[in-house]
Amino acid sequence: MTSGDPVQPPRRVDRAGIVIAALLAVLAAVLVWDARGLQSTAMYGMGPEAMPVVVATGLALLAIGNFIDALRGNLPARESADPVPVVLILVGLALLIAIIGLGGGFILATSALFVTTSAAFGRRAVLVDSIIALVMSTLIYLAFDRLLTLSLPTGPLERLL
């Protein structure tokens, strides 16, 4: 995972590492804030608020540890990453969630995800991929909905089957 061309020389302040440390600190604060709203009803021992505080303490300590690692530039070297395909797949997931949420059904939703993911991996034949996606998700739908009787969400296309 760490082999390949390092983007930055070691022993430099790692900004991403600082952000990670900050996020851990925020998470710890959220835990404490949430735990304050809990009522301790336990007569003896720990109430429900004890464990979040313990975890928050751990997170805060780890935030410090990660911060020190980042300052020293101790993070493993990273390869360059291409953001475009990542965004494309996330768009596909967003489409899937939207289609399921709006009642568009399983076949349309997974087909949208299939086509965007395939495009993210470099395919440019959207029409061919769409046909493959529709056929495949219809087959999956039939296999799982009819044979294994799992209930998958239905939309306009599923009602035609």
Place this chain on the structure above:
Amino acid sequence: MDTFAALAHGMAVAVQPMNLLYALIGVFLGTAVGVLPGIGPALTVALLLPVTYKLDPGGSLIMFAGIYYGGMYGGSTTAILINTPGESASMATALEGNKMAKAGRGGPALATSAIGSFVAGTIATIGLAFLAPWLVDFAVRFGPEDYFALMCVAFVTVSATFGDSPIRGLTSLFIGLTLGLVGIDKLTGQARLAFGVPELLDGVEVTTLAVGLFAVGEALYVASRRHHTEEKLEPVRGSLWMTKEDWKRSWKPWLRGTMFGFPIGALPAGGAEIPTFLSYSTEKRLTKHPEEFGKGAIEGVAGPEAANNASAAGTLVPLLTLGLPTSATAAMMLAGFQQYGLNPGPLLFAERPDLVWGLIASLFIANCMLLVLNLPLVGLWVRLLAIPQPWLYAGILVFATMGTIAAKPSVVELSMLAGFGVLGFLMRRFDFPIAPVVVGLILGPIAESQLRRALAISLGDPMALLQSPISATLLGIALVALLAPFVLKGMGRFKANED
């Protein structure tokens, strides 16, 4: 003699025609999914969980046993033929196996790994059958404080001891512990970290987390660095069968690999990398053909493959007897039990012996089926490997989301899946291990409830944790394991513990 009777009973359960069919389907699906590049056994189990939703617990666990071993076989095929180990436990196999495939000896490499896995799996499953009842007898004496201490050991060993950096491993663990806090507190009924979202009251689903982290995260990661690597599929040329010389050079590594794999896997420390690399370096030292190492030595495939499979059976020991998952794959198996409300542990052995022993017996059967299926069907598996990457990952994501859609088709659940995918991507990118998150989510709530029970019994006196000798010893081990990597910093450490 008890073990024999129980095992015979388990066999009687497992050889019922329906159960044999389940095992066969499991083995087939497990290999088919496990052979896909980038998919390790943990993800194989996670992706195939929904297939078992509608089965009865017995049938589903038997299918699971098949999926588990099938996924392991599939992973080694990928490692040998395209040098992309789906998991770090196959890395040693890929070292020599891929070289053998390049030299036109892919057939014998696949054969020694298949037969070695069979030998190791069989011996280790026998070990499991004999060790488990003994450990169960010991575990029934455990009080809540002892369980809590045991979980502390697992937390530390899974995240800190064997990773690249104890800080990053512990960070992963604590993210998992945080996720484990979400939902209604079982003792007081108060909601924690739910932020008024009703879907969060049930807590975070293990499968959603695992599929998000492993499948979606992996797809995002591979997509982001597509410009870096070119995978090359080695065709299987020449004879599939091992020569007499190959057999002679393989059988000892198989047995030695098993001896490394099973005990280390059975410890609540987790991980198959250590035994596989121990086996690799041992074979390298003992071989009569040192010049072949690095160029495709059959011993370098036979030993690590056996160690890998033996340790997989080994991790079932703490899982079945103590309910303690020590690898991501074991965590997914535990999720499989939990979907039927079953909690592995000493009680399960007493209450549902048919289930537990049926599962153990099915491991034997799955192993035999794989030996028979794997080599003749190798042409089919190779064709699966040739699926173009865009369709492969698109298909993986469709399957991954399908599991969540089938279980809980809500916008919140799917958004969580996508969110965990992004988390998995970032963790891969910044080199945080992933298995501790899953283990933290599963074990965190159990550890908390055991601790609270222990403190309630002792009327709030925390010294109760140290008064039980078992608990005091285990906490001591956990403390040493936690501090050792910091003390030994600078010395050679083991590679990241990802399963």
